[in-house]
Amino acid sequence: MARRRQIYEGKAKIIFEGPEPGTVVQYFKDDATAGNGAKSGTIIGKGVLNNRISEHLMLRLKDVGIPTHFIRRLNMREQLVKEVxxxxxxxxxxxxxxxxxxxxxxxxxxxxxxxxxxxxxxxxxxxxxxxxxxxxxxxxxxxxxxxxxxxxxxxxxxxxxxxxxxxxxxxxxxxxxxxxxxxxxxxxxxxxxxxxxxxxxxxxxxARTNEKMDKDRFRRDMGRVEEAYQDVARRLGILPETGNGENVTVESMQ
Missing domain, CATH: 3.30.470.20 (ATP-grasp fold, B domain)
Incomplete structure (x- = not known):
């Protein structure tokens, strides 16, 4: 969608004016921080994955009656939400x-x-x-x-x-x-x-090994951060797999 007026930029997202009154657009960045900004870096593809994972979970919560601000995903990195x-x-x-x-x-x-x-x-x-x-x-x-x-x-x-x-x-x-x-x-x-x-x-x-699959891998310099985020998406059925069982790249997500 056409870029609109920026309202706010946080550590992980940018908020833009929405296309309709009462809405805003959330743009998910690849930027990562820890310790309230004391440590910063980039997790390649994080914004795409978080956009899809959050969409999936918000929709599932809506199905069981939890009110959310989520309206719909717009593209790989943006979603339309209610202004609150x-x-x-x-x-x-x-x-x-x-x-x-x-x-x-x-x-x-x-x-x-x-x-x-x-x-x-x-x-x-x-x-x-x-x-x-x-x-x-x-x-x-x-x-x-x-x-x-x-x-x-x-x-x-x-x-x-x-x-x-x-x-x-x-x-x-x-x-x-x-x-x-x-x-x-x-x-x-x-x-x-x-x-x-x-x-x-x-x-x-x-659940079996207690291996961390979240931002703690970035906070603690554990490595394989991108792979952990991808594994969460794959298990939730969001990230597709190739015929030989290996994950495809984030760029191929629709």
Whole structure:
């Protein structure tokens, strides 16, 4: 589609003005960052894969009644989404100990949590997205109590569905980050799932070997980052295979 006015550029995506009122276009970049920009690089083909993976997961979530901002994929790197007012919170859902949770409490990575843990982080790169409590959120009015309750309920529903979806293709959903947006229709407002769901913001491990299949491979200089993203897409049935069983290149995805 013709390039439109740029509204915002983040670490992984560029947001453009949409073709219709109330819409914007998300462009998925190959840029990769870690540590809130302390480390940066490029993962070749990441934008194409994340666009397709997020499209697939958003559509599957919509099928089970989860409201999202997703409208349709436009091309290899762009998708049309509803314009929303982003709630300034990252909602992190954890099923297995990993990442910052392991560091904060000295727990071994890979230990399954006795119950699903939901955490909130204030979206502010300059402050390194600090962990916050529900009291912080209500005190600083980042979200109203009912919104907070709705976000947690939706996050747990998303978790239940995605855990099953990934388990069916031999992947453990360790943890993931969600963002929500306020969608206004006149004076009416409802919360919808926004941003993306991809190996950029999910920790995905092979269910048999615990091999990492997400951005941790970039964060920790483990190598084979592109192959890991491709493997996730292949298992989800997004990335086609050649007759001899090997993955085709990202460029051949439609």
């Amino acid at each position: 007012e982003i709630v300034p919170l990252e909602v992190v859902v954890r099923n297995v100990v990993a990442g910052s949770l392991s560091k904060r409490f000295g727990l071994p990575e890979g230990e399954r949590l006795p119950r699903t843990l939901v955490e909130y982080y204030y979206k502010n790169d300059e402050l390194n997205d600090p962990l916050v409590s529900e009291n912080h959120i209500e005190t600083f009015q980042w979200a109203h109590p009912q919104e907070l309750e709705d976000m947690q309920a939706l996050a747990l529903r998303v978790n239940d569905f995605l855990c099953g979806l990934f388990a069916a293709v031999g992947i453990t959903l360790v943890d993931f980050k969600l963002e929500f947006g306020r969608q206004w229709e006149g004076d009416e407002m409802r919360l919808v799932l926004a941003d993306e769901i991809s190996p950029d913001n999910c920790r995905l491990w092979d």
